[in-house]
Amino acid sequence: MGFMYRLLDCKMDVKSAFYLFSPVAGQFKYNSPAMTQSLEIYRQLYRIRRFEETVLDNFPKGLFYGTTHTYLGQEANAVGVLTHLQEDDIVFSNHRCHGHFLAYGGEMRVLFAELMGKSTGVCGGRGGSQHLQWRNFYSNGVQGGILPVATGMALAEKRKESAAITIAFLGDGTLGEGVLYESLNLASLWDAPILFVVENNLIAQTTPIELSLAGSITARFSAFDIPVTELDTSDVQEISEQAKLLLDETRFQGGPRALVLHTLRFGPHSKGDDTRDPELVAAFKRERDPVAIHAPRLDPESRAAIEAEVDLEVEFAFEKAMSDPYPEISGQWAVVSGQPSADVDLQSPTSNIQSTVLKSINNALHQTLSHDDRVLVIGEDILDPYGGAFKVTQGLSDAFPEQVLTTPISEAGIVGVAAGMALRGLRPVVEIMFGDFVTLIADQVINHVAKFRWMYNDQVRVPLVIRTPMGGRRGYGPTHSQTLEKLFLGVPGLRVLAPTALGNPGELLAQAIADDDPMFFVENKLLYLQKLQDEKSLTDFELQELSSAETYAPTYSLSIRRAPAPELTILAYGYMAELAREAVRQLAYAFEIFAELVVPTQLSPFDNEDVVASARRTHKVLVVEEGTLTLGWGAEILARLFESMGSELMQARRVAAREFPVPASGPLEETVLPGIDDIILSAREMMEN
Ligand SMILES: Cc1ncc(C[n+]2csc(CCOP(=O)(O)OP(=O)(O)O)c2C)c(N)n1
Structure with a gap:
């Protein structure tokens, strides 16, 4: 079966949606479905080409934020692979994501707007060039880190018994990242329906592959029993043909697959950072231009019409994005006070x-x-x-x-x-x-x-x-x-x-x-082996749950029963709260120093109010933590207390681990980690001052 006919099988929901809503939609008269596909493929290649050229042309004008990694020369990879997507399929892309996004069906205007930092951008200007999310498309700019995430997505869809598969793109330089191999191992062990697409453009930023890669690329996948196919071409038809086979296998037989595409980058890594011999790049362009390779398959009239339409689309999208507004940030980010999701049937254990x-x-x-x-x-x-x-x-x-x-x-x-x-x-x-x-x-x-x-x-x-x-x-x-x-x-x-x-x-x-x-x-x-404590078991203490923060993570207050008003606030969490409770007891009975122990269960983001309220009563705060002292939780809390209370906070101290690695020997460990005696000593010194 020839390529054209194979293409007839594919469903192109995302792209047909784009086509319907495109400002230039509906202007073609197609001769046959196969021809339609060929034209559509040319449109996709040319869209990416023109988009990226426009980005590079306009970057020096200061219209975009940050940087960009253009997909010039690699267009056939995204188009050839993503042409076979089904609606629910997932794509996880990397820093060089514009081509993937456009081939997925993304609009130019929202991508331009994202690069310009506008509120209408793919992610409202928050992500910029490398961080896109739209429908089932995701990208992130940390090499390698996306690969376990993409694997997890594939596994989630498998578990949900959806038909969706996942496609993850990575470059040859990313083959140096360890987390890739953890992902391949997990994907293979757990039969994740995922296609890893390696785009080997022979260079990572400025480092040629000879300096970054040992051994074979395909053997990396074979080692994990992941079937791998290798192609050295810039012809979208060849890529599309292979990709279809692999995606079908992934979809219908399950388990991971890999496609290694040897490709060529025509532009700089980002903007002005091409360290390669210009002659070499010129030769790449002459011999391996995906747009030029596919163009002769179209009749000149249709091709000219597509190009004119895409040129218009670029112009229109760019102008619209330019006139779009910038976003704003107001207030705090909501996760400070979490609430359980409404769709979870929370049975209180x-x-x-x-x-x-x-x-x-x-x-x-x-x-x-x-x-x-x-x-x-x-x-x-x-x-x-x-x-x-x-x-x-x-x-x-x-x-x-x-x-x-x-x-x-x-x-x-x-x-x-x-x-x-x-x-x-x-x-x-x-x-x-x-x-x-x-x-x-x-x-x-x-x-x-x-x-x-x-x-x-x-x-x-x-x-x-x-x-x-x-x-x-x-x-x-x-x-x-x-x-x-x-x-x-x-x-x-x-x-x-x-x-x-x-x-x-x-x-x-x-x-x-x-x-x-x-x-x-x-x-x-x-x-772990501590008995749970409540007011009854804490015979010496009054226990109160403080609730000024809007969170389900409570803050507790403990003070000695029937004692005079506390003169000192001690703040501690986790196991240190246990030690601090014993210290509070001994301070009261042995030294007649009365302290209120405040125990938060949410450390970050931290809500000051309960501690400030206690500190306003005592004016003295001792923070206890098991981590090392320098730049720790206690430093942050005391800085905040000073900011809220100024000179009303008369004394502040920290008890924390000494600045050593934690030793194995018992006596050494006792010396390094903060204990009950350290808390008592600090509290007494504070009270004597
Ligand atoms: C973990 C990490 N290290 C370094 C970088 C900086 N960086 C961005 S792209 C890139 C080169 C990536 O090369 P490759 O994976 O071959 O993809 P290509 O750029 O060739 O498409 C580097 C080093 C990064 N984004 N993430």
């Missing part, structure tokens, strides 16, 4: 005071898994009978084998995959075995998970929870004992929660799972 923090969290996972099949628990070694390194997931995989997924040791890959699943409507809960390994997920959390909602102009949600045990005092040594949540405090779009033994930690987790925004849920290891 029961809290039993005989229970421990661990049982409470485990119980919440049981209940959410049983009530909502969108909830998945994903992590390393979490299956029964082992049930996770700290046993938090014990019993889950026996009860919900389909919803509990054990993974390879691939922290970034797991979080990326879960992010993709969350973007497509699932509610994954990822366990990172030790909090120390969150360093490996930083790119996923900071550049993907936390950014997606805002960067994509509020068009998406990422209901993802990342749980992890943090902290020392178990003798695990420098890489298994740290308190690293400060790395994620103040990341816009991410909420950091830390349960304590107070109240119902399981309920806090259930609410986090029901929330539409991403959560980082920090569980201190030493809290």
